[in-house]
Amino acid sequence: MQLFSRIFLAAALISAPLSTQVFAKDAKPAAATEAKTFTAFAAASMKNALDEANNAYTAKTNNKITASYAASSALAKQLEQGAPADVFISADTAWMDYAIKNKSVNPDTRVDLLGNSIVLIAPKDSKITNVEIKQGFDLAKLAGDGKITTGDVKAVPVGKYAKAALEKLGVWASVEPKMAMAENVRAALALVSRGEAVLGIVYSTDAKVDPGVKIVGTFPADSHPAIIYPVAATANAKEGTADYLNFLKSSAAKATFEKYGFSYLVKPNS
Structure with missing residues (x-):
């Protein structure tokens, strides 16, 4: 009788952790499902x-x-x-x-x-610095023979903001032939970072995450829609x-x- 009791007790002790493990395994998928x-x-x-x-x-x-x-x-x-x-x-x-x-x-x-805000950027090693962005500033001359890039001014928000600012500042007509449209703001940022455009108009937040560019000017907040x-x-x-x-x-x-x-x-x- 004692032998039977000891065998039963041993079996119970062995099976206890096993049932706990099964419960834990069953609980995991439930958490994952959530x-x-x-x-x-x-x-x-x-x-x-x-x-x-x-x-x-x-x-x-x-x-x-x-x-x-x-x-x-x-x-x-x-x-x-x-x-x-x-x-x-x-x-x-x-x-x-x-x-x-x-x-x-x-x-x-x-x-x-x-x-956000929009800024004028140049490649990090550019000689262009501290551009005063104001009414009638000569952006076309600043770009020289190079391109100015931003998002597509007909659809991409950064391009629309850029065009609005350039129009209000009275320089859009002079720079339009130099504009290189990109599919989005990060594509424009990359063109400047790689030196394929001498200037770009992007959001200030984009300029801050790319070490290949530098901010050379900030567009006045009242030059474009908020x-x-x-x-x-x-x-x-x-x-x-x-x-x-x-x-x-x-x-x-x-x-x-x-x-x-x-x-x-x-x-x-x-």
Whole structure:
């Protein structure tokens, strides 16, 4: 009888940890199932800052953000054609308005999140320095035989801001023949960084992340429309997207965006 009791007790002790292990294994997939992946369509100029913010969001929630960066114009048209995304962040209000008009985004979720400025840049070893950007300044002469690059002035936000500023300052007609249009602001930045353009007009935040360029002048804020980055959930956003949007409006996200030079336009939540 005692022998039987000892055998039964030993079997119970051996089986106890085994059942605990099975329970732990069963719990793991449940946690993994709760994690979600959201897709953000964002203006090219946001890449460095948004990548860092997204990493912080993932560390906090275990949810993953897949970001697709391009010109706001290209992203808005992709959404119109049914491209799957959960969030759209535009570098201007016009392309967000376009997305709302085409019912690509949920207008009730729209928030003007960030601000920026545009600057004149040159390759880091350029002799051009300290350009006073004012009414009638001779930008064409400054460029010499070289090209001035920015985003496509007909569609890409940075190009639209650049053209508006150059028109208001009275120099667009003289520089238009020298303009080299790029598909987005990062492409324009690369042209200057590689020395393929002698000057470029980009956002100040872009100039700060490329060691191959230097800022030689800043466009007056009143020379162009206010640079605003609105954000909104798309019309077909996954359940839970609101949590990501709330994170973008948090104090943690504010610190990240300001670190990269963006101005933060909303009162951060806790």
